[in-house]
Structures are given as structure tokens and as C-alpha cells.
Amino acid sequence: EIVLTQSPATLSLSPGERATLSCRASQDISNFLAWYQQKPGQAPRLLIYGASSRATGIPARFSGSGSGTDFTLTISSLEPEDFAVYYCQQRGNWPRTFGRGTKVEIK
């Protein structure tokens, strides 16, 4: 099973600041990585697929990069609605696995 390690666990930032979230895979998954956003009481929402492609309707301030084992989600300038938990997920192998999440909270 591929293990995804997300860091940091919590990121405390102010609106307008840049957020950089990391996801490391336990083995090479090429670009088969997605990112999801989850707010309290809601289902996850797809943000990024294929490591760097934005899903439909996702603002341009969200960007993804990386390949192989190291991936990054960047939010260029945090909006109030961006404070949430972010998960990475791999589709390089079965079973599909998720990271434990990074919580982006208001400083």
C-alpha cells in the first residue's frame, strides 16, 4: 500500500498569505496525484488532478506541482473561504490511499 505523508499537519496563516502544502509518496506514483479540500460538515471537493491540473471551477490561485514522490499544493493568496483541511490522494496503485491531511487555519 502506498503511504502518503502530508506536512505540515497544521498551517497557521493570515488571509492574503501564500500557503505551501507538501505530500510525499512512499514510492514513485508518476503524476497520479490529486488534491481535495474539505470544510467542516462537508464532503471533500476535488481541486487538482494529475498533480497539476485544476478541476472544473477551481480558482487559479490553487496550483499543484511535482512528480514521482514529492508533490506540492500552493495557494497563492489565501481567501477566507480557503481555510479548510487539504488531502492528497494517489491513483498510482490499489488500494487508492489518502494522506492524513493538512489543516490550514487562520492565524
Next chain:
Amino acid sequence: QVQLVESGGGVVQPGRSLRLSCAASGFTFSSYGMHWVRQAPDRGLEWVAVMSHNGIYEYYRDSVKGRFTISRDNSKNTLYLQMSSLRPEDTAVYYCAKDPSSSGYDVFDHWGQGTLVTVSS
């Protein structure tokens, strides 16, 4: 717009069974793979099972293999998860999720609101 509505959750004793349903609308259900994903507070998000658009392929995580069965009725636009021999560690919110591919080999591009399953005596 895509809508996925889960139902069937509840409180069940260990060893008993439960069937979850996911009613789909807003897209051609028979063209897409579908998944079940669960979320427990102490274990985060866990993919559970997938079924291809035509029901030919299905895969499960090891911990539910032999106990859970995914199925679909394309005439009713509905996905199912039959869960048997339930364990306390199966307690979670269960989401159905749509795959953008027919095979079910891609990501989860739309999610339902989830249904809570609690396994407890």
C-alpha cells in the same frame, strides 16, 4: 448538475449487515465508474471499493474484502454497498463518489454528502 445522495446508514450491532444506497442524477450514470470512500475520525479518508461503469470490474480494500459487496443498477441510477459481518472499525461516514472515467481508475470528481454508519453493541 451532478448530485449523489447516500442513504441507508444507521446504528448496527457488530456482526450484522447493512446496505447503503447512492442515488445519482445530473449525469449519465451508466458511463462512469463509481466508488465508496469512508471517513472515520481516527483513520481519515479511506477508499473502500470501486465498480466500473458496466459492473464488470470491482476492487476492494483488503479490510473489507469478503465482507462488503459493491453493486450498481444502471436502470435505476443507483450504486449500492452491501456490508456484512460489520465491525466497530467500520464505523465511519460513507461517501459515494463519481469517477471521471468509465473504468473507475481515475480520481473522485464528485462526492455525495455522506451517510453515517455506527457499529456498536
